[in-house]
Amino acid sequence: MLRCVAIALMALSGWEASAMAQVDGNGDVLINAKDDGYRGIWYANQKSGDEYVYKYSGGLGTYCAKHIPLAWYAPEVDKTFFTWGGAYKDKNTLVHMVSYYDHKTGQVPRPTILLDKKTTDAHDNPVLGLDDRGYVWVFSSSHGTSRPSYISRSAEPYSIEKFELIWQGNFSYPQPWYFAGKGWLFMHTHYTGGRAICMSTSEDGVNWSERRFLSRMAQGHYQISGRFQQKKVGSAFNYHPEDKGLNWRTNLYYMESADFGQTWKAAGGTVLEPMLTDPQSPALVYEYESKKLNVYLKDITFDPQGNPVILYVTSKGFESGPENMPRTWTTARWTGTAWEIRPSDIISDNNYDMGSLYVESDGTWRIIAPTEAGPQPYNPGGEIAIWVSGDQGQSWSKARQVTEDSPYNHTYVRRPVNAHPGFYGFWADGHGRKASESRLYFCTKDGDAFRLPATMEGDFAAPERVN
Secondary structure (H helix, E strand, O other): OHHHHHHHHHHHOOOOHHHOOOOOOOOOOEEEEEOOOOOEOEEEEEEOOOOOOEEEEEEOOOOOOOOOOOEEEEOOOOEEEEEEEEEEOOEEEEEEEEEEEEOOOOEEEOOEEEEEOOOOOHHHOEEEEEOOOOOEEEEEOOOOOOOOEEEEEEOOOOOOOOEEEEEEEOOEEEEEEEEOOOEEEEEEEEEOOOEEEEEEEEOOOOOOOOOEEEEOOOOEOOEEEEEEOOOEEEEEEEEOOOOOOOOOOEEEEEEEEOOOOOOEEOOOOOEEOOOEOOOOOOOEEEOOHHHOOEEEEEEEEEOOOOOEEEEEEEEOOOOOOHHHOOEEEEEEEEOOOOEEEEEEEEEEOOOOOOOEEEEOOOOOEEEEEEEEOOOOOOOOOEEEEEEEEOOOOOOOEEEEEOOOOOOOEEEEEEOOEOOEOOEOEEEEEEOOOOOOOOOEEEEOOOOOEEEOOOOOOOOEEOOEEOO
């Protein structure tokens, strides 16, 4: 662990000392132990005093949309590695878990308990990435600045048996993207006078550049980002208007960088000058503020030409319930010359219904999301469905309902990097209004759904088909 202390102190030169928390000399941060099953964290945020109980709540092990990515397919070993916010068997405390699905055997191992975040806050959930040598990296978030964040790396390539602590400090809403031969371009949020969009880069994951602030309009932003091949990173974001509180978020923005974060441009090529502060910035995709609509970001991906496609939901307000309907699933696509905004006929019953968008090589667009009413209606999640479009989002048809007659709402369907057809979406379930157990699931491209084993007797087990 002395090595970890030294590494963390080296990293201090890149990020501010005030965010630094010393690594425990006894090596208490990383647990590196095996668990006997797959369980998710249950979390609730902001009591609402009505039948829905909270602003949002449920089994949020794969929360939130601003934590990207949670799963990564490695063709070299034919495994999908994934991470999530887990919980102990007898206590709902957030522990960061790591595992993989072996596509050759159709089995999963006992998951690895990486660390205990010492909170129940699912905003501290981890994300995962692989470098060009196959090492598995886990970025452990913090909600704000009151708790430390961590970066860990597997001791061996394509392995989850043991991790080493590489760095600790502070970041929120982590979105690390690896570029072969260059290293990490780490998109994230820093709480400083609002939620500021930031980036840092690192060739080795140990020594990081100074945190660079990219945008903080009014009270700041939520962002989602994605990588197009090894060519660029694109970020879509909304903003919190001044003096309305952080529950209000509106407008849609986009910026991208094709030179490892040195230069940022709007989709049309206009060079932006970070830090952005004007809500009328050239990064603006569509103005929703005057329409009094909130914007809830879900996913961002790219078509084969590298044009961004953004998936989001609009609604009339932040409170749960029917009053803020319709909650409309919408896509924004850059055509090469203009933004094409397409509200759909897909309507959800909660702002925090989150799913993923797939732009496939044959031109099919696919959404896998909890768009159908669940057992706890108007709470986050519901029943999972697959929607497809053959005309770039002009029209959608429901291809399959993946789950039905469930006891709990299914929430936050996540798209793996390099998604394999056998592990195409990854999510959790949980009761929408009161604390409950939470299980983990994945589905194939066609919608066959499997539940990961909540308890295991052996070292490996096959997930259970549930539909």
